[in-house]
Amino acid sequence: MIVKTLRASNFRLLEEFSFEFRGGLNVIEGPNATGKTTILEAIGYCLRGKSMLGSQDIDAVSFGKDSFYLRTDFDQTTKSRVEVSFNGRKSVLLDGKPVRTSRALLEAFKVVTITPNSSLVAVGPPSHRRELLDDTASQISPVWSAVISDFRVALSERNLALKNDKPQKLVDVMTLDFIALSKKLREARLEVARMINSFMEKANTRMDFSPLHPIEIDDFARLLPAERARGMTLIGPHRDDCFFVLDGKRVDKFASTGEARSVMLTVKIAQADLISKVSGIEPLLLADDLLAELDRERQEEALKLLSKYCQSFLTCACKTPEGSYNLIRTGQ
Amino acid sequence: MNYPVKAFQELVDNLHKLPGIGPKTAERLSLFILGMDPEEARKISDAIGKLHERVKRCPVCFNLSDGGECPVCLDEKRDHSVVLVVEEAKDVLAIERAGSFSGVYHVIGGTIRLASGIGPEKLNIDGLIARVRNGGIKEIILATNLTHEGNLTAMYIKKELDGIDVEISRIASGIPIGTELEFADGVTLTESIKGRVHLTKE
Ligand SMILES: [Zn+2]
Numbered sequence: 001m002i003v004k005t006l007r008a009s010n011f012r013l014l015e016e017f018s019f020e021f022r023g024g025l026n027v028i029e030g031p032n033a034t035g036k037t038t039i040l041e042a043i044g045y046c047l048r049g050k051s052m053l054g055s056q057d058i059d060a061v062s063f064g065k066d067s068f069y070l071r072t073d074f075d076q077t078t079k080s081r082v083e084v085s086f087n088g089r090k091s092v093l094l095d096g097k098p099v100r101t102s103r104a105l106l107e108a109f110k111v112v113t114i115t116p117n118s119s120l121v122a123v124g125p126p127s128h129r130r131e132l133l134d135d136t137a138s139q140i141s142p143v144w145s146a147v148i149s150d151f152r153v154a155l156s157e158r159n160l161a162l163k164n165d166k167p168q169k170l171v172d173v174m175t176l177d178f179i180a181l182s183k184k185l186r187e188a189r190l191e192v193a194r195m196i197n198s199f200m201e202k203a204n205t206r207m208d209f210s211p212l213h214p215i216e217i218d219d220f221a222r223l224l225p226a227e228r229a230r231g232m233t234l235i236g237p238h239r240d241d242c243f244f245v246l247d248g249k250r251v252d253k254f255a256s257t258g259e260a261r262s263v264m265l266t267v268k269i270a271q272a273d274l275i276s277k278v279s280g281i282e283p284l285l286l287a288d289d290l291l292a293e294l295d296r297e298r299q300e301e302a303l304k305l306l307s308k309y310c311q312s313f314l315t316c317a318c319k320t321p322e323g324s325y326n327l328i329r330t331g332q
Numbered sequence: 333m334n335y336p337v338k339a340f341q342e343l344v345d346n347l348h349k350l351p352g353i354g355p356k357t358a359e360r361l362s363l364f365i366l367g368m369d370p371e372e373a374r375k376i377s378d379a380i381g382k383l384h385e386r387v388k389r390c391p392v393c394f395n396l397s398d399g400g401e402c403p404v405c406l407d408e409k410r411d412h413s414v415v416l417v418v419e420e421a422k423d424v425l426a427i428e429r430a431g432s433f434s435g436v437y438h439v440i441g442g443t444i445r446l447a448s449g450i451g452p453e454k455l456n457i458d459g460l461i462a463r464v465r466n467g468g469i470k471e472i473i474l475a476t477n478l479t480h481e482g483n484l485t486a487m488y489i490k491k492e493l494d495g496i497d498v499e500i501s502r503i504a505s506g507i508p509i510g511t512e513l514e515f516a517d518g519v520t521l522t523e524s525i526k527g528r529v530h531l532t533k534e
Contacts (some may be wrong), residue, residue, distance in 0.1 A: 157446050
């Protein structure tokens with residue numbers, strides 16, 4: 001899958017723009033605040049139908065405007081075009097047909113993103129690593145993707161029931177639903193952790209994910225007063241711990257900044273390779289400002305790594321080292 | 333888009349609220365209506381304007397009716413001891429179109445979704461329980477959509493029916509998991525009702 005063109009109106013910093021891209025590495029170079037990240041975000045918006053930064057649709061509209069429009073054209077024969085428009089109401093079209101759920105996009109398009117915050121996957125709280133597992137699972141199996149979205153709804157609905165003192169009958173039904181989905185979600189995460197580890201052996205890196213004993217109905221019976229008092233679900237996969245181990249050391253406890261960055265890169269590349277192998281679709285790599293803070297030698301390594309993929313994008317505020325890539329300049 | 337004529341602007345904006353109608357289509361429809369015979373245009377506006385006051389809910393099953401009980405509840409040839417529980421009146425339409433179900437319905441009016449302010453008390457579940465308690469019902473077929481919310485709502489109704497002597501079943505997933513009834517074809521709907529799974533009592 002290759003993004004050939006991106007067109008957009010009134011999307012964040014860029015009011016009217018149109019770009020052509022090539023296969024392999026595309027480097028987007030320019031000073032800060034010239035819309036480099038916006039281009040990556042626009043591509044991500046088309047692949048997922050929403051902001052990959054988790055922001056609201058309305059916030060993506062350029063200042064002083066009331067709507068935005070995005071369109072990407074792909075080279076592949078199965079799916080060739082995505083359009084996203086927003087004018088108070090959002091519409092996502094895949095080859096001209098409305099997309100009702102994000103599932104169709106997840107099945108058609110695979111993507112791995114690297115942002116300046118990505119090191120948190122190595123050294124941040126476990127939520128970042130659970131998110132990595134869930135994102136990977138969603139991209140490799142439609143069944144898992146359904147489990148993950150159902151689990152999130154089940155958790156927030158159960159929390160609402162506890163917070164708003166809903167009748168016990170309703171909480172009981174939600175508890176059974178939550179237990180069933182928790183079991184499926186943990187199975188999915190365990191399987192994804194096992195698979196991703198097989199891609200990281202060479203780098204002496206692995207994810208350690210071993211959820212505590214299975215949650216049972218009795219646990220909830222015991223916890224009910226505390227859950228009612230605090231208005232939230234106190235046990236479950238949303239609290240599972242997981243961490244990376246590099247050369248036998250826990251990364252989140254002992255890694256230096258440099259080690260954290262290199263573990264993050266190992267993990268993202270493993271994620272991309274895993275998605276590619278299992279789904280048969282090579283993911284697009286979106287790397288925002290990856291070269292900052294790397295020395296020359298490691299910058300060149302990173303460029304080589306990104307060039308391996310069918311298509312990748314890299315933003316760069318500094319002068320990018322020599323290499324074979326398609327250079328796009330912003331802010332001129 | 334902004335139009336210089338206020339009345340035209342209002343029509344475009346209102347049509348744009350309908351599903352599947354973008355700003356361009358809304359403009360085209362508005363121009364078309366403007367070109368119509370005024371009497372014909374008024375018929376459309378009357379049909380829309382009076383819809384809410386003229387369409388009533390059946391007091392027994394909450395299906396759409398002209399006032400009083402709906403045609404299904406009034407039909408003596410149907411089996412009133414089998415009640416199919418659905419989310420919306422549109423599901424009744426889809427199943428009636430398939431034409432193979434001979435029992436009666438109960439429309440609960442949605443699914444449990446606390447995030448949208450819909451708890452079980454907002455749905456016509458109490459009405460269903462009262463109907464079953466009144467007797468004469470042998471089987472309740474839970475035919476809420478085979479989605480996560482539909483399943484949860486079915487589980488909740490089953491729990492509310494605990495201790496009442498009635499057979500409870502859930503439609504089979506001949507319909508792909510995650511699909512809504514209104515999008516299933518007639519044959520699939522028929523098979524899904526025929527292949528329903530009887531739920532054991534707790
Ligand atoms: Zn009726």
